[in-house]
Amino acid sequence: MSEHLPVLLVVIPLMAAPTAALLRWGRAAWGLATGTSWVVLAMALLILRRVQDEGVISYFLGGWAAPIGIEYRIDTVNAWVLMIVAAIGALVMPYARASFEREIQPSKIPLLYAGLLLCLTGLLGIAATGDVFNLFVFLEISSISAYALIAAGPDRRALHAAYKYLIMGSIGATFIVIGIGMMYAMTGTLNMADLAQRLPEVSSRTVSVAFAFLTVGISLKLALFPLHLWLLDAYTFAPSAVTVFLASTATKVAVYMLVRFFFSIFGPGFSLEVMAFHWVLLPLALIAVISASLTAIYQLNVKRLLAYSSVAQIGYMILGVSLASVTGLTAGLLHLFNHALIKGALFMAMGCVMYQVGSVRMEAMRGLGKKMPWTMAAFVLGGLSLIGVPGTVGFISKWYLVLAAVEAGMWVVAALVLVGSLMAVAYVWKVVEAAYFQEYKGEFEVRQAPISLLAPTWVLVAANLYFGVNATLTSGVATRAAEVLLGVGP
Amino acid sequence: MRILGLYNYWIFIFLMMVGFYILISRRNLVKKILGLNIFQTSVFIFYISLGKITGGTAPILVEGESEVVYSNPLPHVLILTAIVVGVSTTAVALSLVVRIKEAYGTIEGAEINAMDNRMPPP
């Protein structure tokens, strides 16, 4: 049983998805989805344990050995990503029940659970697989289900947002297939480890073009500036629980794809020295940090504000990756986890507000500090983490990021990272001021959010604080993953 | 002659550009999907061309004959999967367009944008 864990991780949610769709009763589908997500989390944790104890896990699908068959190959890097995705999934599912019941027609609720499970399958598959074409298939599984999930948002603009995401996402995916095809044309293999060995032998212009196609395609998926426009509407109009899930996982997995392709497949030598990708991505990441943070300050809708903030945070991750040192890559991978915790908590808090107030506009925040104290306290703590106050996970990320910039002698980069943090103060504090310095003026009585929404929110908030003062585990894994990617560690 | 001999790759590039152009220049939502389809189809041609080996035949093992040159079947299999992905993307896209038509009464991107902008910011 335990040797089949890598594939069960993907297959179990894949089987659960159609079952959930067949269930007519929303609560039953919810129970199935929640149970599945918890099983998945348990398996992901087991895998992470095993990878740490025993090293790389290699699993051949159907018993066909690589490079002919599809291999699932799990090292510290993807075990880490699997754990993040599974953990967020396991928190979103319980959260989704109350949130969906308020925002979605009852008849469609089971379908949404099916969608969430499929999306989870896709994201886990991307992280687990060691085959590039398989990766593309899982990418599309997660993307297509994400389009459907976003379209379920209560506002009609959700449809348009989903459509725009679909167009951009499909372009990105097609670019990725073209890149994969070119790699295959040059090497005759689709297995990642095999590609990594053969690509240096054939390095030609085709490989460079493949690299370019993959970079653009993945950048679209991870919403790197200036390819981030789809993300704003998608996060704003999607149902609250869907926003939580996508914001904490989808872009993270795309970042994983980027580092996997750049470092494991093409290798740091080719990516850094021949293609010099960091000189392309570093400025873009910096622009993302500054411009998106600045725009976030002027948003009138808190979900949109957080969406802009996500674009900025993706900038931080890519910045860490493009510093291309162990510290920098550690910062990027650490922020993968930390940002999932931060944004998960913040979007969950906004889901609570949506549940009780029916709006997440800035005016709707007025006086909520008194009316929904637990929700807004969660938002404040999550916001502090976003800013990077010491004692929260956000600080740990910023620490590594600035340290990496200082080590590389890039003082401007270090300063801009800190300026970005200060902009975060501005946009987080806008919400805080509305919640605590203005009176509630609505007509109907606003009460505390139900416990089924608050509990997952506070689990994430607690994780924000816990991993902020005790990051030995997270930064240890991230450092090891960075060493694996750069090929310097054991 | 070598360049002409690679004509199917030229077709791939031409179709890709046509599809991509439609995708970014048209505002009508259905036309955009058509562009996306052409764009994706070009990739199918690219993959299928990859598998072609000069003089190669269908990869069916016949007992006793070991000298036969086969076309590479793997890209064909891959592209079957990609076609499925493309079809499902199109299906989702078209159903979204239907829903958009119901909700907005139009499928012109410009008009939808104008309506979105007229609505109070979210």
Add this chain to the structure above:
Amino acid sequence: MSPVQTLFGSLSGGTTVTLAVLLPLFGTAFIGLFRARPNLREAATIVTGLLLFGLVLSLWPQIMAGENPRFVLSTPIPGIPLVLEVEPLGYLFSLVASFLWIVTSLYSIGYMRGHHEKNQTRFYLFFAIAISAAMGVAYSGNLFTLFLFYEVLTLCTFPLVTHHQTEKARRAGRVYLGILLSTSVGLQLLGIIWTYSLAGTLDFQVGGILDGHISARMVPVLLALFVFGVGKAAVMPFHRWLPAAMVAPTPVSALLHAVAVVKAGVFTILKVSVFIFGPELISGTGAADFLIWIAAATIILGSLVAFTKDNLKARLAYSTISQLSYIVLGALLANQWGIIGGGMHIVMHAFGKITLFFGAGAIMVAAHKTEISQMKGLGRSMPFTFGAFFVGALSIIGLPPAGGAWSKWFLGLGTLEAGELGLLAVLMVSSLLSLAYLLEIPLKAFFSKPDRPPEQEGIREAPLPSLIAMGITSLGTIGLFVFPEPFYRLMTMVVGG
């Protein structure tokens, strides 16, 4: 001290240190529990304060024996533990902060009730968190831990500053948080990370950790990152938050913006100067030359601005800005007398300034007056308040028989040791200025004729708890003149290695 020892004697040093940081947090549980019963709630605050002070006192023998109790809380980043460690300088700060917390709590009871403030539970809650953070700052074993508690102190005082939740409070809160966070994140954090990348450690070590790891050219830059990055020290041009914070209820201004928060700032600068750079590195490279003059300019400008303020709390705020730079100056002189003087001034200024703020609050509660020009003749109806105010003012000016005389004396010696007669002149001029702007107030109150006879206004003395608090701090100020010895001994331990 024997009951203290029987109570806490069985605890090991490390446990005591950790408890000292956590105790106020336990206190918050009781404060929250008794939120509907003000008497119990305030009793919880006072009892927590007494226990905390007892804990701090129980460390005295170990400190005197030269031990540094240490406790590792956790390891957030490999190689950088979250660690508490007591050394004499931090001990001095913790003694002052924990003692004055009791006094301020006593004062708050009178003030908050007399003023009919709302949300008093929240007030006491964040007050306790703030003192916990201040203890954390005092007992930080490395720069990382110090930064953590420094930021916690910034954030948990925000609800206190903006206590009234009015438009004015909101704007002041923006200035407060804006300046304190942007300096600490933008400059100080950069300095810390830079230090770490140079030295590979952030531990406070006698003689500093940077010597030999940094080129002489970069020392002034790094030092400037710390001096300006510690916004709580209110070195100009990053001083605006302090006057803005005066919208807070007066006990907040008294404890936090005369003692805990601002002293956490100058304490950080002292710590960085002594244990990160090391006095030799600073004086050897001349790194502080231009920074010293910025501190000197802050001293003079702060005094001058204080002159122009008619609002009593604003005047005290600018006086604080000026006095804080005395300590910064001492830290930057980086010689024996400068550091001793700086450390002593933390204590002396704390007692003097808290007395002045208590006075300002008492006048506000009893007479509803905030402007100095309205206080003519008020001394006749509030003799006790103005008497205490007078004593506090003497200490700030640096005149006997108040404690401030000692710290100014040592700081003066420090400037002479550095051979900077110009700086000595700055100290003198500023003292004269403060003589004028502070003594004006009690003199007006006692000797000017009131605009209206006080009987008509029916003004009486402030509530009793506030008077007791003022009595304690003003007596303390005089006591420090007579017995400065314990603090002097602590400071000699700091400079003596």
